[in-house]
Amino acid sequence: MKIPIEFYRRPDPVQIARDLLGKYLFTRIDGVLTGGRIVETEAYAHINDQACHSHLGRYTSRTQVMYEPGGVAYAYLIYGRYTLFNIITNEASKADAVLIRGLEPTEGIPEMLLRRGVASVQRNLTGGPGLLTQALGITTALYGTSLTSDVVWLEDRGAPVPDTEIRASPRVGIDYAGTDAALPWRFRIIGSPWTSPAK
DNA sequence: AACTGGATCCCCT
DNA sequence: GGGGATCCAGTTA
Numbered sequence: 001m002k003i004p005i006e007f008y009r010r011p012d013p014v015q016i017a018r019d020l021l022g023k024y025l026f027t028r029i030d031g032v033l034t035g036g037r038i039v040e041t042e043a044y045a046h047i048n049d050q051a052c053h054s055h056l057g058r059y060t061s062r063t064q065v066m067y068e069p070g071g072v073a074y075a076y077l078i079y080g081r082y083t084l085f086n087i088i089t090n091e092a093s094k095a096d097a098v099l100i101r102g103l104e105p106t107e108g109i110p111e112m113l114l115r116r117g118v119a120s121v122q123r124n125l126t127g128g129p130g131l132l133t134q135a136l137g138i139t140t141a142l143y144g145t146s147l148t149s150d151v152v153w154l155e156d157r158g159a160p161v162p163d164t165e166i167r168a169s170p171r172v173g174i175d176y177a178g179t180d181a182a183l184p185w186r187f188r189i190i191g192s193p194w195t196s197p198a199k
Numbered sequence: 200a201a202c203t204g205g206a207t208c209c210c211c212t
Numbered sequence: 213g214g215g216g217a218t219c220c221a222g223t224t225a
Binding site: 042044051052053076078079080081082084086097099101124128129130131171172173174176177196197 | 204207
């Protein structure tokens, strides 16, 4: 079933990032359903987190959607080539987020292979934050879209992931965040071949 | 109006 | 394990 809006409006993005493991992310773009099981996430908090785009209340054309009530998509372009997909959490104006970093493909695999331009189902189909967006057809056009919509949404299909199968570690690619770069806010399902390759 | 650098990925060595 | 691709938002002026 589709995840209710209350799930996203809880106050702790770290807890939500952990809870999102084992949930499913789907898109329906041009009528085609694609998606899979979330196996890697990262939390970003508006306070005491220099890595977060909304740190110290930074409010720009890129970050403004972060200040909406939890349960909307925050998609942005990185390095001129990749779109990253985030879920905005917490209540309005709190501006917390969870980045989706790895997906185990389950739905619409032929379409995802086409979009990625790869021949077979392997890690580089959806294992990485810039890859899964391409596979699911997520672009900045989805900026601000509600996660209760029929374009992009999450589902709980049962089978919760126990703590013993989760590894927490520092986030990736945020050296500029100083001491906050060491926070263990990256969560992975241990042993999943669909997590991102970065350390 | 110009400049800088990034929540990445892939290929080369 | 190191560097280049590639472009736009953010910052500075």
